[in-house]
Amino acid sequence: MSRAEASAPLTETITDVRPPRALWSLGLLRNEVLTTFRRWRTLALLAVLAAVPVLVGIAVKIETGDGGGAGGGGGGAGPAFISQVTNNGLFLVFTALAATLPFFLPxxxxxxxxxxxxxEASAGTLRYLLVAPAGRTRLLLTKYATVLTFCLAATLVVAVSALAVGALLFPLGEVTTISGTRISFAEGLGRALLIALVVAASLVGVAALGLFVSTLTGSGIAAMATTVGLLITVQILDQIPQLHALQPYFLSHYWLSFADLLREPVYWDDLVKNLGLQTLYAAVFGSAAWARFTAKDVTA
Structure with a gap:
């Protein structure tokens, strides 16, 4: 037997042992998600988000206990749903999402x-990640999927915290929609879950924007500050009346359209515009992030 013939079965065995590309990608995604959610910074962010419904619920309970009334003055002091919280604790979910979406969640x-x-670049681990058979495109997609996972987890943390606090402090029952009709608590709970999913989907554009900014610099702090600064700037511009012609194209313009899911029947126009706008921002900034990252020099 020649040396080539003897080595052929060994080569085939090594090749067969190598895990399939799909399984390797799932393993990379799993590691990224676990790493992200084990960081103290991530846990601190989730703790702050969980605390917002607690503070809102306690504030409403104290005001009601002092005779402030369930709905008196609520419309101008906070989200429109806040006037319904004392009648039905499920409305604390809608109130908390409306309160956290403009700033805390983004x-x-x-x-x-x-x-x-x-x-990864500032920690010096990016070049080692690229040594693995992931490739830049797959690594970027994994990072984006991890951020989207965080979007969903953060939104659900707010919703679950608000539901728990609402159930503890206020009664639960049939839900009165914005249109004035009444739906069962089970249907209201289903709409609350749907609203949470829509809020999470409203953040996909933010995720793509942040990922693009992250490819432009080697400093994690600079990338985080720039992304948050851009979001604040966009929301300020969205409040300037002179820019009304441009505002429908701003990332945050339709964020609060999730309230239309509490109409009977549901008003879909602004919801569809919001999801379409988020998809557009995700495509544009996702493509820009890919173009930048695939050409980025990570050896320096």
Whole structure:
């Protein structure tokens, strides 16, 4: 037997032992998700998000206990749902999501997304990740999927915390929709879950923006600060009346359209516009992140 013939079975055995590419990708995604959610920074962000419904619920309970009334003055002091919280604790879910979506949720997602690539570069681990058979495109997709996982987890943390606090402090029962009709508690709970999913989907554009910014710098702190700063700037511009022609194209313009899921029948127009706009931002900034990352020099 020649040396080539003897080595052929060994080569085939080694090749067969190598895990399939799909399984390797799932393993990479699993490791990224676990690494992200084990960081103290991520846990601190989730703790802050969970605390917001607690503070809102306690504030409403104290005001009601002092005779402030369930709905008196609530419309101007906070989200429109807050006037219904004392009648039905499920409305604390809608109130908490409306309170966290303009700032807390995007800020948390911006921090995680901004650190996705830049954090690895500043820690010196990016070049070692690229040594593995992932490739730059697959690594970038894995990072983005990890950020999207955080978007969903962060939104559900707010919703679950609000539901628990609402059940402890206020009664639960049939839900009165914005249109004035009444639906069962089970249907209201289903709509609360759907609203949480829509809120999570409203953050996919933020995730793509943060990932793009993360590919532009080797400093995780700079990427996080830039992403959060851009989000704040966009929301300020969205409040300037002179820019009304441009505002429908701003990332945050349709964020609060999830309230239309509490209409009877559901008003889908702004919801579809919001999801379409998020998809557009994800495609544009995702493509920009890919173009930048695939050409990025990580050897320096």
């Amino acid at each position: 800020m948390a997602v911006g921090v995680v997304a901004g650190d996705a690539i830049a954090g």
